[in-house]
Amino acid sequence: MTTSSPKILALDFDGVICDGLIEYFEVAWRTYCEIWSSTNDTPADDLALRFYRLRPVIETGWEMPVLIKALVDGITDEKILDEWVTIAPQLLLNDKLQAREIATKLDDQRDKWITTDLDGWLSLHRFYPAVVEKIKLTIDSGVKLYIVTTKEGRFVQQLLQQEGVNLPPAAIFGKEVKRPKYEILRELIQSAGEKPLSLWFVEDRLKTLQLVQQQADLEDVKLFLADWGYNTQAEREAAQNDPRIKLLSLSQFAKDFSAWL
Numbered sequence: 001m002t003t004s005s006p007k008i009l010a011l012d013f014d015g016v017i018c019d020g021l022i023e024y025f026e027v028a029w030r031t032y033c034e035i036w037s038s039t040n041d042t043p044a045d046d047l048a049l050r051f052y053r054l055r056p057v058i059e060t061g062w063e064m065p066v067l068i069k070a071l072v073d074g075i076t077d078e079k080i081l082d083e084w085v086t087i088a089p090q091l092l093l094n095d096k097l098q099a100r101e102i103a104t105k106l107d108d109q110r111d112k113w114i115t116t117d118l119d120g121w122l123s124l125h126r127f128y129p130a131v132v133e134k135i136k137l138t139i140d141s142g143v144k145l146y147i148v149t150t151k152e153g154r155f156v157q158q159l160l161q162q163e164g165v166n167l168p169p170a171a172i173f174g175k176e177v178k179r180p181k182y183e184i185l186r187e188l189i190q191s192a193g194e195k196p197l198s199l200w201f202v203e204d205r206l207k208t209l210q211l212v213q214q215q216a217d218l219e220d221v222k223l224f225l226a227d228w229g230y231n232t233q234a235e236r237e238a239a240q241n242d243p244r245i246k247l248l249s250l251s252q253f254a255k256d257f258s259a260w261l
Helices: 021-035 047-057 063-072 077-094 099-116 118-123 131-140 153-162 181-192 206-213 233-240 250-254
Strands: 008-011 144-148 199-203 222-226 245-248
Touching: 008 181, 021 047, 021 063, 021 099, 047 063, 047 077, 063 077, 063 099, 099 118, 099 153, 118 153, 131 144, 131 250, 144 153, 144 181, 181 199, 181 206, 199 206, 206 222, 206 233, 206 245, 222 233, 233 245
Parallel strands: 008 144, 008 199, 199 222, 222 245
Antiparallel strands: none
């Protein structure tokens, strides 16, 4: 194996492998209605599109119903893009809510949906073009592939199996591991035990890649920002100006690893 390909490839799931925007909105809307007792269970016509556009501000699942609350309350898209880190906790404070209880309600809504209509739930996820094929080729080539995501591992496994990708549970690090992604990358390197080790990490959140950059012992990890994922133009430009981060296009992703560099 050459240095122009990884020994270990770590991929984020949502925004890199799978586009779950339609499902996100639907489950977030149901959770919003449950928490804020919406009498009208039909969202406004433009609500979903605005939610899709603002998805890059969301770091973890509990924020999704809160984003809908912000939009329904009339907070502008621009203000949300610029000030989400202060808006979200303020909305929780206003209604004496905890992020943890919202996360639980969101998971319960999703679980109920999966239990009663698995096919319907699966059908709202779209895998990005050529990504599944690339994953299968990567696994066949002997590169060790891991999924490192804030989505629950069981959901990831279910969706991948639907596409004919059978990854062992040990290769999927989901929300349940409760550790930062840079810690998981560190563990992957340590458990591989060989030096030097070529680990490549593809993520659609610039902030996550920047946290990896801050770890002195992870300076050899190659970092890629997926430009097709949930990120903004400003974030893509920041990645382009960062010598450590490669901005990766979907067409590059589908090609041989040498085309990524």
